[in-house]
Amino acid sequence: MCLIRSVNILLFLHNIPTTGTDIDCILEGINKYLLLLAKEQIRLAFEQSEKEVQDLRQRTKEGMQTARLSGKQIGQASGTKFVTKKSIAAKEIILKHNKTFGGSLNDLETITQAGITRKTFYKYKKELLSKMAG
Numbered sequence: 001m002c003l004i005r006s007v008n009i010l011l012f013l014h015n016i017p018t019t020g021t022d023i024d025c026i027l028e029g030i031n032k033y034l035l036l037l038a039k040e041q042i043r044l045a046f047e048q049s050e051k052e053v054q055d056l057r058q059r060t061k062e063g064m065q066t067a068r069l070s071g072k073q074i075g076q077a078s079g080t081k082f083v084t085k086k087s088i089a090a091k092e093i094i095l096k097h098n099k100t101f102g103g104s105l106n107d108l109e110t111i112t113q114a115g116i117t118r119k120t121f122y123k124y125k126k127e128l129l130s131k132m133a134g
Contacts, residue, residue, distance in 0.1 A: 081127075086116075089114075090115070090116050090120070090124055091128060093113055094110055094114060094128060097110055097113055101128070107125075
């Protein structure tokens, strides 16, 4: 916050008005110097923020490694299915109405009836078929 404030002050001072005298050479030099100083402070601020991001990533990575070593599961275990009320209802509709399972609706009609996407329909259909086979 302090760095931003000093950059604002430097940018404000950058436009020191000239007087129309010989001192203008000095004022132009001061203006150029203040602009360079502001640019340098902005660069330093970006470097600091990038360092903080890298530090956060490193701490997160280390924390995850520590958690794994102590037996914690990071994320969802592979092969697990997330069951929702909507998926249960959609699978019931598929089982009841789709021709593959003895119903009267084709795949597209079943998709509309269940209110799910084509990809989801075929995923559920595959799950149901494998459950019936197994």
